[in-house]
Amino acid sequence: MSELLRVVNLKKYFYTKTGFFGKKEVIKAVDNVSFIVKEGETLGIVGESGSGKTTLGKCLLRLVEPTSGEIYFRDVNILKLDRKELKKIRRNMQIIFQNPYSSLDPRMKIGKIIEEPLKIHGVSVSERSKRVYELLDLVGLPRSFTRRYPHMLSGGQRQRVAIARALALNPKIIIADEPTSALDVSIQAQILNLLKELQRIYGLTYIYISHDMGTIRYMSSRIAVMYYGKIVELGNKKEVFDSPFHPYTIELLQSVPVPNPRKRKMKNLKDISYEKFVAVNNDGGCIYYLRCPFANSRCKDMKVELRELEKGHFVACLRAKGNYTRQIKLSTE
Amino acid sequence: MGTLLEVRNLKTYFHTRKGIIHAVDDVSFTIKEGEVFGLVGESGCGKSMTALSILRLVPFPGKIVGGEILFRGKDLLKMDEEEIRKIRGRKISMIFQDPNTSLNPVFKVGDQVDEIQYIHFPQKALKEIKENTIRLFEKVGIAKARIRRDEYPHEFSGGMKQRTMVSMSIANIPDLLIADEPTTALDVTVQARLIRLLLKLKEEYNLSILLITHNLGLVAETCDRVAVMYSGKIIEESDVYELFDNPLHPYTKGLLNCIPRVDRDIDYLQAIKGYVPENYGGWNKCMFFDRCDFAFDRCKLSVPNLKRIRKDHKVRCFIYE
Numbered sequence: 012m013s014e015l016l017r018v019v020n021l022k023k024y025f026y027t028k029t030g031f032f033g034k035k036e037v038i039k040a041v042d043n044v045s046f047i048v049k050e051g052e053t054l055g056i057v058g059e060s061g062s063g064k065t066t067l068g069k070c071l072l073r074l075v076e077p078t079s080g081e082i083y084f085r086d087v088n089i090l091k092l093d094r095k096e097l098k099k100i101r102r103n104m105q106i107i108f109q110n111p112y113s114s115l116d117p118r119m120k121i122g123k124i125i126e127e128p129l130k131i132h133g134v135s136v137s138e139r140s141k142r143v144y145e146l147l148d149l150v151g152l153p154r155s156f157t158r159r160y161p162h163m164l165s166g167g168q169r170q171r172v173a174i175a176r177a178l179a180l181n182p183k184i185i186i187a188d189e190p191t192s193a194l195d196v197s198i199q200a201q202i203l204n205l206l207k208e209l210q211r212i213y214g215l216t217y218i219y220i221s222h223d224m225g226t227i228r229y230m231s232s233r234i235a236v237m238y239y240g241k242i243v244e245l246g247n248k249k250e251v252f253d254s255p256f257h258p259y260t261i262e263l264l265q266s267v268p269v270p271n272p273r274k275r276k277m278k279n280l281k282d283i284s285y286e287k288f289v290a291v292n293n294d295g296g297c298i299y300y301l302r303c304p305f306a307n308s309r310c311k312d313m314k315v316e317l318r319e320l321e322k323g324h325f326v327a328c329l330r331a332k333g334n335y336t337r338q339i340k341l342s343t344e
Numbered sequence: 345m346g347t348l349l350e351v352r353n354l355k356t357y358f359h360t361r362k363g364i365i366h367a368v369d370d371v372s373f374t375i376k377e378g379e380v381f382g383l384v385g386e387s388g389c390g391k392s393m394t395a396l397s398i399l400r401l402v403p404f405p406g407k408i409v410g411g412e413i414l415f416r417g418k419d420l421l422k423m424d425e426e427e428i429r430k431i432r433g434r435k436i437s438m439i440f441q442d443p444n445t446s447l448n449p450v451f452k453v454g455d456q457v458d459e460i461q462y463i464h465f466p467q468k469a470l471k472e473i474k475e476n477t478i479r480l481f482e483k484v485g486i487a488k489a490r491i492r493r494d495e496y497p498h499e500f501s502g503g504m505k506q507r508t509m510v511s512m513s514i515a516n517i518p519d520l521l522i523a524d525e526p527t528t529a530l531d532v533t534v535q536a537r538l539i540r541l542l543l544k545l546k547e548e549y550n551l552s553i554l555l556i557t558h559n560l561g562l563v564a565e566t567c568d569r570v571a572v573m574y575s576g577k578i579i580e581e582s583d584v585y586e587l588f589d590n591p592l593h594p595y596t597k598g599l600l601n602c603i604p605r606v607d608r609d610i611d612y613l614q615a616i617k618g619y620v621p622e623n624y625g626g627w628n629k630c631m632f633f634d635r636c637d638f639a640f641d642r643c644k645l646s647v648p649n650l651k652r653i654r655k656d657h658k659v660r661c662f663i664y665e
């Protein structure tokens with residue numbers, strides 16, 4: 012598989028000020044993130060709220076202007092392009108947003124919504140209406156929906172419209188930012204299956220962003236775990252889920268309730284004060300330091316970089332050594 | 345274990361211009377003392393309305409039109425306003441889904457927890473109540489409680505606000521705690537901590553909990569018994585182990601099959617086809633009929649009954665009749 016997208020040292024900082032005389036604060040939403048995405052694969056980005064996963068997704072399309080770094084789409088650095096060139100390249104990159112209740116214009120009919128990207132990119136009128144019907148068939152909506160308004164549709168149907176719109180220009184890569192978090196479980200499964208099916212037919216590449224470990228496992232071939240703007244672990248699905256290295260990944264996995272009452276685990280969670288739980292280490296060392304059950308004194312102020320511990324499996328943790336964290340994990344269970 | 349709450353043939357309807365929505369359509373269940381009872385279903389199935397009906401807080405244009413809710417043998421639906429107010433927040437308390445909207449933004453968090461104690465025990469000294477609030481904060485894991493009690497809700501994170509709500513709900517040591525999607529707005533790691541806290545408090549105070557959720561993982565993790573709701577009716581009710589080992593209703597099976605799992609790889613999720621129906625005018629057939637893979641003629645002609653199949657396992661489906 013060839014490389015489709017390469018992200019190098021991407022940063023997005025937000026500057027805030029508290030009050031008129033307040034001190035300036037820097038929020039490092041995306042902090043020195045690098046990864047590649049291969050053609051035809053799905054890279055899952057998982058993290059909790061505030062981890063910077065959505066900002067990262069928006070940076071990739073320049074919907075948010077990154078502070079620094081490089082993003083290559085097939086050897087073209089997107090961040091160096093001017094408006095016209097960017098518009099051309101955006102044909103290949105589309106995004107599906109989290110909330111289908113706000114991502115569709117309530118005053119436009121479904122037909123117009125799906126047609127709009129085609130219009131912007133200069134497709135002829137007759138082509139356009141043909142394509143709209145094609146797309147509706149593809150996402151499993153009846154053709155009569157072209158005349159409806161978004162409010163007449165259910166959440167799942169709206170998300171199908173958003174997918175049809177994203178597909179309109181035959182993109183190479185689709186960034187899906189929590190596409191099912193507003194939907195019920197039975198509808199979620201339909202949408203996930205639709206996305207997988209479309210990927211199989213068109214050889215699409217996905218960047219799938221979510222906070223839900225279950226859907227990430229289902230959708231992705233490789234996974235990046237984010238924590239406070241940094242990627243703390245990156246590797247193949249199997250390795251990240253079945254033999255995670257980073258203590259945060261382990262915590263995430265242990266926190267997800269499994270639908271099996273014989274595997275209850277929350278009662279056995281270790282006690283940790285809530286204050287410690289939300290604390291972030293700003294001493295230049297590991298950001299997870301204050302919360303980490305395996306931390307030692309080195310973690311406090313020694314810089315941590317993402318390093319390849321096993322082939323294709325990267326982790327940003329000083330303490331992880333091959334099977335090391337895995338052994339610790341087992342001993343605390 | 346004795347029976348704490350018994351809901352019998354509860355009916356809560358919404359009178360709208362388009363027709364009458366049978367949000368809670370003849371629902372019956374019992375909660376025993378010290379038990380965690382789960383009410384599961386997707387949005388619009390009536391699980392929240394069932395909870396609100398228990399406290400008689402159904403919003404307009406909804407109305408409880410029939411049934412009985414026996415709490416320690418006394419019918420909550422027959423009480424006057426004065427009496428039910430003495431139950432709310434004292435014997436039965438509730439935690440809501442969104443911690444950001446359930447606290448009043450213009451009052452200090454500590455004062456809000458004081459208030460619920462003062463209302464039910466006006467004879468208590470204020471100093472004593474304030475001390476108790478600090479103890480409650482410490483119990484739910486809010487550090488530096490003495491300082492934090494004087495902060496405002498906006499200074500608290502989502503997880504902290506939900507912990508404040510928990511401290512408020514246990515302040516008067518109730519018998520029943522209704523938790524309506526208490527962790528839906530929270531991150532998974534925060535959710536895990538909050539659930540652990542609730543389970544700990546349950547042991548400590550011998551609480552009964554009515555947990556309302558769409559998350560079957562949480563149900564497996566916490567509940568003793570479960571009822572699955574669909575379109576206003578309970579379609580399956582069972583002991584938690586039995587439900588996950590041996591689900592009977594096609595809808596329950598479908599729900600269990602369509603959850604993406606963290607503990608194993610799945611190639612293809614078996615989605616339930618179609619969409620959740622709106623329940624205007626109540627059931628005149630099995631409402632799951634058009635989404636069901638096992639449906640036959642009888643399913644669209646009449647309504648199945650909730651039938652006991654095994655000890656502690658009931659299901660509403662013609663396959664088993």
